[in-house]
Amino acid sequence: MTAVFNASRLAGKTVLITGASGGIGAATALLFARAGTNLILTARRQAQLDEVARAAADEHKAGATGQGGKFVTLTLDMQDKAAVQGLLSRIPDDLRNVDVLVNNAGLVYGREQVGDIDDAELEIMFNTNVLGLIHLTQVFVREFKQRNSGHIINLGSIAGKEPYAGGAIYTATKHAVHAFNGSLLRELVGYNIRVSQICPGMVETDFSVTRFRGDRDAAAKTYEGLQPLTAHDIAEEIVWAAARPEHVNVADVLVFPTAQASATINHRGPLGQQ
Template sequence: MSVFNASRLLGKTVLITGASAGIGAATAVLFAKGGANLILLARRADALKGVAEAAAKAHKDSGVQQGGKIATLQVDVSDKSQVATILDKIPQDLRNVDVLVNNAGFVHGVDRVGTINADDIDAMFATNVIGLIAVTQVFVPEFKARKNGLIINLGSIAGLEAYAGGSIYCATKAAVRAFGTALRKELVDTPIRVTEIQPGMVETEFSIVRFRGDKAAADKVYEGIEPLTAEDIAEEIVWVAARPPHVNIAELFVLPVNQASPTSVHRESK
């Protein structure tokens, strides 16, 4: 069964945080192609508009008759006051969210403990952990009331195995894993499902942000290896959402073929 025409996606409403680029944007386009409705959240309104247009085109080109409704919300998930108003901002016809994709997250720097900028520490935890928890807290009561819902958290290989120069980012992703594991246990007596996607090396603007706009430094991360793409991870997210309601993919660990751990990477020489 193709994820693009999976009947379980038709007419479902999917909310994606961090939807303005990378994995979030690719996921939006693929869900739209599968006949889902979308609520796209991000800080950058202009970028969100472009993603919404791409998703609308994907839905139109697919020929699928259901779904295709798209709303964009300019929301910074690290701002608790903005998260608290999400439900009020969602159009009424999209109010019943079926799938929450907690994708918003980033990393700044490769600094080591003792030299890490305190603002970077606060910002990474505010978005990657506190923001994810805050958004989830908004929707868990909604899912419980409707006895339906799927929460997909974007974790990382960094949450499974920490590496030097990534202490704060690794700590945030370990926290995401712990939060999701506890949440799955709390919801075990409900139909609500909780999944964590744990990618290895994915080439998006992630590394450019990490190196504060230094594209040359970001490109070196992927030298000699074919990394995963945003579209690769989007396929895994949509595949998870298309499983039968009684099937919960608890964790999905995805690597490029030449990566075995954060530091075990085979690179082809030039």
């Protein structure tokens, strides 16, 4: 752990992670817990959140920092505007001063092209990936401005930098996150509030299973012939960015597996060949 970052900079801080019931969100929670933080974990699935909280407690003990270790789970649907805007009132008083907001919640459905996209799925993607993220960020920007401190870490994607066929809606949502992150960075430069974007390439999690509407075999084929990133790989980048010295802001990180070079260029098969 200490080889990745200086954990002492995070000890005792309070971190809120959306979409923390699995995948990158859950992996990020475990690393923050080991670093000695308090955690507020949100997602739609309470049972899975509780499992992550128990695993985080074990990681916290293993980290042995002597700080942090308060873990709260709160069910939250990022599509529910009222619930998102009212989240702060549900956080226990001793954890109200959040130091780091990790906007991780997001999803994608299908590979349909324009003209064949399901309207309901389109709205779910925008409401979750964009509007929910913005509503929650506004809540904490107001809090952070009052204290002249805080860190907002947005989960972007290569899809926010490079569109591809069959991903019109998802890439549009992630381009929106990219633009929102850039504007936020510029607006908060005078408030000692850090703004970061972590953009993964190919990561193998249940995110892809959702894309293929529960078809695990189809999801697995996405990664055949190469070694994709794991949730833990991206969690390390998130926690590393949060653990930089206060005067250092990691504004934008693009992370690929070694066998990937763009949204659509990757290498499958033996190495040493194009």
